[in-house]
Amino acid sequence: MKRYVIIGNGAAAVGCIEGIRSLDGEGGITVISEEARPVYCRPLISYYLEGKTDPERMKYRPDGFYEENGCRALYGRRAAAINPEKKTVSLDDGSSLPYDALCVAAGSRPFVPPFAGLETVKRKFTFMTLDDALALEGALTPDARVLIVGAGLIGLKCAEGILARVGSVTVCDLADRVLSSILDGDSAAPVQAHLETRGIRFLLGDTAVRFEENRAYMKNGDTADFDLLVLAVGVKANAELVKDAGGRVNHGVVINEKGETSLPDVYAAGDCAEGYDASLGANRVLAILPNASLQGRTAGVNMAGGDAALDNAIPMNAIGFFGLSVMSAGVCDGEMTTEREGGAIKRFFVKDGLLKGFILVGALERAGIYTSLIRERIPLDTVDFELTKKTATSLIFSPEIRRQKFGGVV
């Protein structure tokens, strides 16, 4: 009987468990969970603060998931080291677990730059886990002034989640626009404007350089006073376990399309891993839940002796704010075209006859058809791309392709 060990207990771990169990119903699976709770939907913590969900509904899998899948979950335990020669994982309590196949699905952690004076700030928070959200919630008051450092996905979802529960929300970012990792200049502007109409204040192209208790000193000389500080500058892959064990690590644990690291029988998946991005044509950390799930599944199948490869992973983000949807996928690389209708923006990036990326602001209908053009690398000269730039529709495909899609089992 094979012994499987998974470090981490998020979406990648679940994908891995389900991948293993798709082939191997017998082998023992041990999950090392630093958080003392069953897997939950981390991306929903802002929706929780907004009152759109609750911890019961945030469960990523039903109660009984571990039991039904023959998993032993070690809650509140942390993996301290991997010994690839002995094929063991040692834990923070001094015990050690032998493995035949190991998956490192250790996720990421908030990256907090060494701001001067940060230690003088009494009420400061990060925004990554449910515990983070609960701690922040405990500090929210109707008149609290909140400063969020970072106008990325995490910072802005946090802003949306807490806005109705505090006095004011100010977001600062060194970038000159919101969501700089997924939006370019003039597609970010309407998103910022929409958030501003709801009352969120922005300090962009500027960042805090020093803190003194309840005051941030900004780079351009201004100051910003706050009661609560949220640090959402970025995240860092938890790749140290593999690095210390001698495995190859770049921005994350380097994996191939099968989910294998450079260490024998050690796999990695999710936010801690750096896998192939088909839109970029190179490896990078794709810290999104769908990717964690897909990479975890791939690793799990291969750990159980199967033959799975993930060769079409791309960045894909759907993120709405107060009713305005923002979607992006792939890379902003190649020839850019923009369609505008009403207030909506559809922006496409084409290179080498392939769709490489898109940005949709205020448009969402059937967006997955665009995503499929990127993921499946469909040559644009085989479809009516001019038509689909205006409306995402399967009419762009040939009747034969449509027969396959809608007349067969897919």
Added chain:
Amino acid sequence: MKRVYVKEEWCLGCHLCEYNCAFANSNLEAMTSLKGKKIFPRIHVEGGERITFAVSCRHCLDPLCVKSCIAGAISRREGVVVIDRQKCVGCLTCVLVCPYGALAPGEDGAMQKCELCLGSGRGEPACVAGCPNGAIVYEERSESE
């Protein structure tokens, strides 16, 4: 497993399937109540002047929506892809990833999709039963499951 298939050469583009779906998934007593209202069907007709076809969930063997849902709200039960609308927070990730354009927000903002009218006790989906030209069928086709 039986699924919904479309024969686009027979589709009239009449949009009746959309009304039959919206009605079947409502609590209304008469379909006439839908007149003049914006409807939120789980099947929709796409097309141009010459070609029209209805699109609903393909119930894929390896559904990307299930793996992508950040709320753990979409799952596959005995081959049928179902959504727990109580868990859905309306993030639209499933809309972003479905290659067929088969998911869309419902009236309340939570996503919805075709679940084959399995809870209705009618034996076949309302869109199929009501298609005047037999362009939508509910049948078993070969799969390599």
